[in-house]
Amino acid sequence: MVSASAWAQPPTRTELIENLVSGVDRYNPNNVSILEDYLYHQIRSEEYDCLANLAILKLYQFNPDLYNPDVVINILIKALTSSPFPDFNLCISLLDERPIGLNPDEPDPLPTLLPLITSLHNLLQQCRFPAFWSLYLSEKAESLRDNYTVECVGFEDAVRRVVVQAVNAAFKRISGDRLSTYLNLSGDDLTAFVKNLGWDVDASGVYVIPPNPDNQIVSTVVQENIQLPQLTKIITHAAQTV
Structure with missing residues (x-):
């Protein structure tokens, strides 16, 4: 289980990202591409930095033109397995004013996938693990698997670590x-x-x-x-x- 200090400041966080997350530059929209690249580094490496990802969502709130639904979905996928920390709910709280349909040529996948990802999160929190796997492996979640979690290295093992925490405790x-x-x-x-x-x-x-x-x-x-x-x-x- 990750400690609270490691959650707030992961040892893998670079000095550059630390300055963007904690410094006066955290609300500078010019830095969003750096934070997005850092997110995709987390996707590929099994690292995780909640505060850096929340900074992206906050920038999207202040600058709707920067909004990228694929980035949001990947942030939620990483937060999905952050138990026992409330990362997922923190992320959801920053999506209330998300823009939808700004580009009619590229349909926004978030409105369709958000209820599914939320359901998966709720099943994990309720320790309904067989139901989680049933939904995750269902046809309903095919788009999520084929387009997102397949790129998230170690996602299923991260889910299993959540399971192990619960089994250890119960x-x-x-x-x-x-x-x-x-x-x-x-x-x-x-x-x-x-x-x-x-x-x-x-x-x-x-x-x-x-x-x-x-x-x-x-x-x-x-x-x-x-x-x-x-x-x-x-x-x-x-x-x-x-």
Whole structure:
């Protein structure tokens, strides 16, 4: 899981991008092409920089003529697997005034794909992983897969990392069949993936999740100290209300 400090300032962020994101030049529309190139670097390299991508959306808000729907869709795809951070909702909040149909010769794909991407995000947040894969692999999402996520290196593995976070937090043991539907992997692919996680498997095909702070039940003892003057006030108040 990425730390909050690494989220705010990824170690892969260059000094140039840092100046564009945090400096006085962040609202300069002349810099949008640099930030867009940086986004496509993230798409190709599995790196991720939410604040830099939000800066693009903010520039689009202030400068509607710069709007590029393909860039917006790629930003949303990267934000889709940012759990547990609220990146996706932050991005959506900057799209309320997005321009539509500025160029009739090039139809805007965002109005069609935005409900689909939002549905995928909701399914991930709700931990409805089999439903996520069913929708993602459906004919309805064919355009998204063929034109966008196919270019996003490691997208499906990023989704699986979200799944692993949830399984780590909720399970001590999970059957191979169930995990297969969560990860959309089976056979040797599932075995290799789980091996890299370091999980053990028993003879019945049940995977054992290593103990961690989230999947261990720890009893908590709460001790309250009530002083005599406080108790006297409570009794007096109770007597007055009878």
